[in-house]
Amino acid sequence: MTEHRSGFAAFVGRPNVGKSTLMNALVGEKVAIMSSRPQTTRRAIRGIITRDDAQLIIVDTPGLHRPRTLLGERLNDVVRETFAEVDVIGFCLPADEKIGPGDAWIARELAQAKAPVVAIVTKVDKVSRDRVAEHLMKVSELGEFIDLVPVSSVEGIQVDVLTDVLIKHLPKGAALYPTGEVTDEPEDVMIAELIREAALEGVHDELPHSIAVIVEEMEERPQAEDDPRRPLLIIRAQLYVERDSQKGIIIGHGGERLKAVGAEARAGIERLLGRKVYLDLHIKIAKEWQRDPKQLGRMGF
Numbered sequence: 001m002t003e004h005r006s007g008f009a010a011f012v013g014r015p016n017v018g019k020s021t022l023m024n025a026l027v028g029e030k031v032a033i034m035s036s037r038p039q040t041t042r043r044a045i046r047g048i049i050t051r052d053d054a055q056l057i058i059v060d061t062p063g064l065h066r067p068r069t070l071l072g073e074r075l076n077d078v079v080r081e082t083f084a085e086v087d088v089i090g091f092c093l094p095a096d097e098k099i100g101p102g103d104a105w106i107a108r109e110l111a112q113a114k115a116p117v118v119a120i121v122t123k124v125d126k127v128s129r130d131r132v133a134e135h136l137m138k139v140s141e142l143g144e145f146i147d148l149v150p151v152s153s154v155e156g157i158q159v160d161v162l163t164d165v166l167i168k169h170l171p172k173g174a175a176l177y178p179t180g181e182v183t184d185e186p187e188d189v190m191i192a193e194l195i196r197e198a199a200l201e202g203v204h205d206e207l208p209h210s211i212a213v214i215v216e217e218m219e220e221r222p223q224a225e226d227d228p229r230r231p232l233l234i235i236r237a238q239l240y241v242e243r244d245s246q247k248g249i250i251i252g253h254g255g256e257r258l259k260a261v262g263a264e265a266r267a268g269i270e271r272l273l274g275r276k277v278y279l280d281l282h283i284k285i286a287k288e289w290q291r292d293p294k295q296l297g298r299m300g301f
């Protein structure tokens with residue numbers, strides 16, 4: 001009989017390489033907030049795979065990138081802290097993109113990590129077999145990797161193989177979380193992320209980092225007998241932007257865009273919580289908040 005293993009895995013890679021999608025494919029349930037926009041996964045969200053022989057807890061780290069602002073540095077600190085706590089690291093490199101200086105920079109960072117690094121070539125469905133083989137060769141020259149696994153999260157190719165490989169590198173031990181638990185991210189953080197996602201949708205000219213959302217209050221309201229559709233949960237949230245122009249972009253002409261943002265965020269929150277909500281969303285300008293430690297602290301960084 002094989003011995004039970006348990007532990008933590010984290011994924012790293014440039015923005016948009018498919019980390020969130022991969023984690024969702026591994027866990028088999030939507031726990032991280034997905035987006036086609038880069039750098040939206042800011043907080044560690046855990047997905048948990050529980051099997052008879054193992055428990056794998058996945059920490060989804062923010063995209064590691066070269067710091068330009070204080071926020072960038074804090075993100076990198078979070079990533080390094082995460083590395084120090086995990087048992088295995090998955091380094092994601094998409095098959096349809098050339099290995100670049102950003103990847104080399106991450107590889108150098110990873111060389112200092114204590115945990116073994118599994119190189120994961122993502123999105124293999126997007127290129128030919130030959131290209132995948134070529135890419136695997138190049139990736140293997142990038143650093144010291146304990147394993148090298150090509151996957152496609154979208155087509156479900158080799159996702160189970162990757163699960164086995166990650167588990168192989170976990171220490172022996174009993175399960176750390178009760179069965180059935182999928183994420184331990186607090187509700188208000190997930191709600192704030194859904195609002196941020198909705199606000200960023202289709203905005204091309206501003207960096208996602210210019211937006212932050214805080215859920216300030218969640219208030220239960222008794223259901224009115226005459227109207228069963230009346231919302232039961234009031235969510236008050238504050239959306240922070242840096243400049244007037246950004247506020248304008250989010251609000252849109254005659255407030256149209258803000259309405260759409262609110263509607264989309266609310267739909268997502270209702271799916272998440274499985275109940276009707278009323279979303280009270282306000283926009284505030286927090287000047288240069290990315291560079292101000294006090295403001296960052298207030299926003300939980």
Ligand SMILES: Nc1nc2c(ncn2[C@@H]2O[C@H](COP(=O)(O)OP(=O)(O)OP(=O)(O)O)[C@@H](O)[C@H]2O)c(=O)[nH]1
Pocket residue numbers: 013014015016017018019020021022034035036037038039040041062063122123124125126151152153154155
């Ligand atoms: N064809 C294909 N597309 C994929 C695959 N995995 C992810 N994608 C797409 O790649 C884009 C980025 O995926 P994400 O999972 O959001 O990437 P991420 O690395 O988590 O991005 P950040 O949160 O910005 O760090 C999305 O549009 C996905 O649909 C895959 O296996 N095949």
